[in-house]
Amino acid sequence: MKLVIKDLSKTYKNGVKALDSLDLEIGVGMFGLLGPNGAGKSSLMRTIATLQKPDSGSIYFGDVNVLEQQNDFRKVLGYLPQDFGVYPNMSALDLLDYFARLKGIAKNSERKEIVKRVLDVTNLYAVRSKSVSGYSGGMKQRFGIAQLLLNNPKLIIVDEPTAGLDPAERHRFLNVLREIGTNHTVIFSTHIVDDVNELCHEMAILNGGKLLARSTPKRAEEELKGLIWNKEVSREEAIEYNKELSILSSKYNQENRINIRVYSQDSLDTAGFVQVEPNLEDVYFVALKND
Missing domain, CATH: 3.30.70 (Alpha-Beta Plaits)
Structure with a gap:
């Protein structure tokens, strides 16, 4: 299933043009969106995630019109924003069970199975009973991935996920993304070149809300x-x-x-x-x- 973005534009009230007639197609696998701070990456991520409306343009995921069929699209979307907040004084197990209920997984046995699976995938099962508020930065990011995997999304968006992580946490987090990127469409937005080089099969460079380049890392080099x-x-x-x-x-x-x-x-x-x-x-x- 492809994500197809056509002629997408967004200008904020302060006059900043965040997206400038952007065209982009993204298929299954890890796709790196590279650009400096202020390039429009987060604006694009929020627009795809239906958190803000563009001034013009269209977004399709398969045959779903993302801007017109938001509820249908959200069922297959997993989104980890740049600033991911968590509830204090709740264990990862309890918090994931709560999120699973919100996502409509009503059957207790089904929730237990899904929660265990996402904890295993994100290497958090050993610390499942620990309060998420006490997690390190890298563990919190992996918990963010765990919660978005609960509904088995077809499209996953992660926005600047390794910013502020130490080298060891960064590598653990990238390994988790690498694993889930084999059978999902994952958009990985970052200003860190090494993240894209290590992780992504395809990439685009964005600046000033415009697409500057689209290639594979190897071909671009x-x-x-x-x-x-x-x-x-x-x-x-x-x-x-x-x-x-x-x-x-x-x-x-x-x-x-x-x-x-x-x-x-x-x-x-x-x-x-x-x-x-x-x-x-x-x-x-x-x-x-x-x-």
């Missing part, structure tokens, strides 16, 4: 082959190069010198640059610079 150059320079040299070249990123090394990565269709070897293999971060910065 291959398209930059032969166009990315690197050189170790001083801070002063970096400032001068920035005036004449398209510097994508710069990082200090242990010698307190700077490695600059440059996008150029012309050869830079005579200036001491070395051609290097492109990565997804290069793809991201090239798209933003060309916007």
